[in-house]
Amino acid sequence: xxxxxxxxxxxxxxxxxxxxxxxxxxxxxxxxxxxxxxxxxxxxxxxxxxxxxxxxxxxxxxxxxxxxxxxxxxxx
Numbered sequence: 001x002x003x004x005x006x007x008x009x010x011x012x013x014x015x016x017x018x019x020x021x022x023x024x025x026x027x028x029x030x031x032x033x034x035x036x037x038x039x040x041x042x043x044x045x046x047x048x049x050x051x052x053x054x055x056x057x058x059x060x061x062x063x064x065x066x067x068x069x070x071x072x073x074x075x076x
Contacts (some may be wrong), residue, residue, distance in 0.1 A: 007064075011061055027043060028046075
């Protein structure tokens with residue numbers, strides 16, 4: 001299993017890549033709305049394929065998250 005630093009680095013990397021792909025998808029939709037069909041379609045397709053490929057990585061990161069320490073004062 002990943003150590004804490006490796007896990008945090010992988011989460012940060014995946015989050016940044018997700019934001020970049022969503023931004024590309026929005027940009028592609030704007031290009032499509034502007035009437036440029038070929039470049040808009042290519043950008044949207046690349047964004048969707050990239051996001052689809054990230055789903056297993058996001059799922060794995062969510063399932064293997066290290067347990068969080070308890071917060072606040074102990075009860076009892």
